[in-house]
Amino acid sequence: MTILLFGITKDIVGSSTLSVPTSSVTGRKIPKTVKELKQFLGETYPELNKLSSLAVAVNNAYAEDSETINSYDEIALIPPVSGG
Known part of the structure; x- marks a missing residue:
């Protein structure tokens, strides 16, 4: 699954895209919902x-935490935005 990153999330990860495994090769639980994805990313990149x-x-x-995600979905992380 590929995730698009913007703003500070791009700076934290060090790239504009991030690939998350869709099989349990790493022994970690595969994210199936937005909430699980946030938890996965928070464990991998604590600065998030x-x-x-x-x-x-x-x-x-925009997706709620309970929304199911699949490997073919287009996913983007939207960081806090400040304006003036």
């Missing part, structure tokens, strides 16, 4: 846990 908010978009729409 320090963000005041982190929205997830699935197929170009």
